[in-house]
Amino acid sequence: MQFAEQAKKIYNKLVWTWNPGSEKESGDAIVKNILLHWFPNKISKGSLSWNYSFYLGTVSFVLFSILTVTGMILMFLYVPSVERAYSSVKDIEFVVAFGWLLRSVHRISAHLMVAVVFLHMVRVFLTGAYKNGTSVGSNRPVNWIVGIVLLLSTLLLSFTGYLLPWDQLAYWAITVGTNIASSAPVVGEKIRFFLLGGNTINQNALIRFYVLHVFFLPVLVLFLFLYHMWRIRKDGGLAIADHESLNQKPEKALPVKSKTYSLLGITNGTSVHVQTTMVNEEENTVSSVPHLIRRLWLVTLATTAATILLAILFTAPLEEAANPSVTPNPAKAPWYFLWLQEIVTDTTLKLGFITINGAFIGGIVLPTLLIALAVWWPYRDPSGTGSAGVWFSSERKKQNYAFIGICVVIIIFTVIGTFLRGPYWNFYWPWESWPTMPVKF
Amino acid sequence: MNHKNMKQKLEFVIKDKTIVSIVSIIFFIVTGYIVFNYMTPEWKMYQNEFQSVVEEKLGVDRAATVRGGLQQVYVKDLGVTDRCITCHMGMEWKGMENTENPYRSHPKEILVKHPISKFGCTPCHGGQGYATEMQSAHGFAPFWEEPLLGKELAEFYVVSNKKAMMQMNCNTCHRYQKETNGMDVINNAKQIINNKGCRACHIVNGRGGTVGPDLTYEGEKSAEQFNYERIKGFASMFTWHVTHFKNPKELVPETVMPSFGFSSSDAQSLALLVMSWKKAKLPIEYIPGNNFRDIPSSEESEKEERMKNGPGAFFVQRRCFVCHSVSSLGVEAAAQIGPDLALAVEDVQSRFGRTLDDFLMKPTGTMDVVLSTMIPLTKEERLEAIGKLRQAYELKKKERQSVVKNK
Incomplete structure (x- = not known):
């Protein structure tokens, strides 16, 4: 008995750096803990529904987790050196147990993550979910901006990963990508030099991209994600919860009926109110455990299964080893930048004496404008609080159409760049075959 | 909580649980498929068959010594990792000379000077040494430019000598020799180079005229560097060279290179020769006679x-x-x-x-x-x-x- 007590004391000494002075203090410690406050105790049925959020944020995070797990294993197998990178990927493909699957899952999840994060943003815009609703103290525009940074980080993560196999696809996609960056006025060349760690894509560029890909960017995404999730709670949950409360008669809830009921059992003093508008609790909410948890588990399972299935159906290609003297025809940027590459070609014009630099317009001006517009828009959006958390609110008709317009243009240009541009960036309809590229034998 | 509420909640719970079960079953099947695939690779079938062939020919005792699992030859000097012997298991076995491929042993004489441990497989035969499946290993796969230089390729290009293609790779090391045993196709091409005076216009191995392009490293070029507009049929670098040797003006109308009236087999030999002229980074002991120069007789x-x-x-x-x-x-x-x-x-x-x-x-x-x-x-x-x-x-x-x- 005494031994057990002693053991517990030692254990407490090792794991607790701080001994709460009162029960309130210990309660506060839990309330303030970011990790314990991703999920509410109770969740409204609207927030839980499939057709409001499509769980796209959850899917993004599941994909990020899959990428982290497969990526960590790949780090043991991949050698980030110009001499060995390609052959180490060949070894992953051919001799490492399940290596082909790891690489294929990693690649598919990366592509899916770019797409799903984008769709998540589309969902948030079309439901006006970046708008503050009725709940007190919410600041959803900030979370929208965090989301934009997360989208850009996702693109960068994928882009840096693109170079690592050191095959022709990697080498020339990065060539195209960094050449677009270099078209920025004055600092363009400097930016390219900074990205590549030199004037050519070589060992310096590879190690730069590698370190960014396996450490800095994932850590950035992880922290931003934690903050993103925490903010949802601080902003009063999903925007649909605000909307639901509008349609309900507010009932004066007794202070005892707090969501953090379980905590009250150990705290004295005022109950802990997380800023969530919840009325008619009994009818419209369910407990997060097990209902939300079950949903999340379901989404996780389905995403993982779908990813693996897709990875089997579309195995990751590995082209010829990188060869700076042979440009594949056509040389394309990663697919999510192809709408920019397409715009670059379409805006490269010669009008008399004036040459319009397409790379500058399509590669620098346009994306910068779009990002700036996205950051600014939540503050400009004139619609009322009633249109927060509703799909296609009639009050936001015009801006929804404009937004859909922009997205459709981006998607169309991406499709053209990906599927309809053949050798020499010539246009080919899907039913036209591309000229066959020569081979050695 | 009233009764109605309970029921409603239960409905979506049942739905969720059903979906979880369905997805789990899919997950289970997919996992099963992957594990099954892992347990039954193509090469395992070949290894099992090799064992039974050995058992039949050389007895149970010898069959027991057959090694299982992925096998590879690693040649550090050449930067070569060849996994061909995973299926071609009989390479150095005595008594397997008359078996069918992939179990047949390698002809002995050539291995005396070219031991597998020092040369691997692909430096001579071509193909993709990394690969562990036949199609990709033989190099007939997308994004692999060095196919197996064997019978299939010779048949595809209607080369009468079925062993001709491989001689291209022999010449990586033997390029500075005037004549090499067993390399009749390349020997023939080298003789043509001298007889027809190609050096009058072209630099070859550092010597020659400058009317035509320097051909010393012609083999370094990639397929994309040629113009195939006038080629009828399959566009490959080999076809280009063969057609060009037969009639240069057919491919490059403005060329001043004359047509020498080469036969198909001569043109093929010449194509293989010029394609063998690569910038090979070879350790000196791999060069016959340590001779790095083309010395005129x-x-x-x-x-x-x-x-x-x-x-x-x-x-x-x-x-x-x-x-x-x-x-x-x-x-x-x-x-x-x-x-x-x-x-x-x-x-x-x-x-x-x-x-x-x-x-x-x-x-x-x-x-x-x-x-x-x-x-x-x-x-x-x-x-x-x-x-x-x-x-x-x-x-x-x-x-x-x-x-x-x-x-």
């Missing part, structure tokens, strides 16, 4: 010396000899395209109806092109040429007379 250098310093030196230095012989001055054309210039005095008169002097000052036709682009001559040089050609004609006439007298 004494005969060759003697002839070269004679032409360069003899009475016809002018025509050699100005590279007229690429197309024209000047027989009476001891100049021998590299590629007999133009007429013998020893007879230019009467030849020009009969062909163009003009005197030699007049023609050389204001040439027409091919000579106009040649003299205005490739061999620019000053007025003094033209006069010198006319003088030398008259001299050559005089000598030729004397020659003729002596021939007549002797008769």
Whole structure:
């Protein structure tokens, strides 16, 4: 008995750096803990529904987790050196147990993550979910901006990963990508030099991209994600919860009926109110455990299964080893930048004496404008609080159409760049075959 | 919580649980498929069969010594990792000479000087050493440029000698040898290079003329660097070279390279030879005789010396000899395209109806092109040429007379 007590004391000494002075203090410690406050105790049925959020944020995070797990294993197998990178990927493909699957899952999840994060943003815009609703103290525009940074980080993560196999696809996609960056006025060349760690894509560029890909960017995404999730709670949950409360008669809830009921059992003093508008609790909410948890588990399972299935159906290609003297025809940027590459070609014009630099317009001006517009828009959006958390609110008709317009243009240009541009960036309809590229034998 | 509520909640719970079960089953099936695939790779089938073949031929005891699992040859010096022996297990086994592939043992003689441990497989045979599945290992897969240089490829290109293709790779190490045992196709091509005087226009291994492109590292070029517009059929670098050797003007109308009328097999040999001229980074012990240079034979250098310093030196230095012989001055054309210039005095008169002097000052036709682009001559040089050609004609006439007298 005494031994057990002693053991517990030692254990407490090792794991607790701080001994709460009162029960309130210990309660506060839990309330303030970011990790314990991703999920509410109770969740409204609207927030839980499939057709409001499509769980796209959850899917993004599941994909990020899959990428982290497969990526960590790949780090043991991949050698980030110009001499060995390609052959180490060949070894992953051919001799490492399940290596082909790891690489294929990693690649598919990366592509899916770019797409799903984008769709998540589309969902948030079309439901006006970046708008503050009725709940007190919410600041959803900030979370929208965090989301934009997360989208850009996702693109960068994928882009840096693109170079690592050191095959022709990697080498020339990065060539195209960094050449677009270099078209920025004055600092363009400097930016390219900074990205590549030199004037050519070589060992310096590879190690730069590698370190960014396996450490800095994932850590950035992880922290931003934690903050993103925490903010949802601080902003009063999903925007649909605000909307639901509008349609309900507010009932004066007794202070005892707090969501953090379980905590009250150990705290004295005022109950802990997380800023969530919840009325008619009994009818419209369910407990997060097990209902939300079950949903999340379901989404996780389905995403993982779908990813693996897709990875089997579309195995990751590995082209010829990188060869700076042979440009594949056509040389394309990663697919999510192809709408920019397409715009670059379409805006490269010669009008008399004036040459319009397409790379500058399509590669620098346009994306910068779009990002700036996205950051600014939540503050400009004139619609009322009633249109927060509703799909296609009639009050936001015009801006929804404009937004859909922009997205459709981006998607169309991406499709053209990906599927309809053949050798020499010539246009080919899907039913036209591309000229066959020569081979050695 | 009232009763109605309970029921509603239960409904979506049942739905969720059903979906979880369905997805789990899919997950289970997919996992099963992956594990099954992992347990039954293609090479395992070959290894099992090899074991039974050994058992049948050499007995149970020997069969028990067959090693299982992925096998590879790693040659550090060449940077080669070849997993071919995972399926081709009988390579160094005695008593497997008459078995079918992939179990047959490798011909012995060649392995004496080319042990597998020092050479691997792909440096000679081509193919993709990394791969562990037949299709990709034999290199007939997308994004792999070095196919197995074997029977299939020879049949595809209608090369009569089924072992011809591989000789291209032999020549990576043997390129500076004039003749190598067992490399008849490449030997033939090397002989053509000397007989037809390719060096008159092209630099090969650091020696030769500059009329045509330097061919020393022609094999380094990639397929994309050629123009296939005029190629009928399959566009490959090999086809390009073969077609080009047969008739250069068919692919490059503006070329000055003459058609030598090579047969298909000669053109194929030459294509393999030029494609073998790569910048190989080889440890010195892999080069036969440690010889890194293409040394001309004494005969060759003697002839070269004679032409360069003899009475016809002018025509050699100005590279007229690429197309024209000047027989009476001891100049021998590299590629007999133009007429013998020893007879230019009467030849020009009969062909163009003009005197030699007049023609050389204001040439027409091919000579106009040649003299205005490739061999620019000053007025003094033209006069010198006319003088030398008259001299050559005089000598030729004397020659003729002596021939007549002797008769």
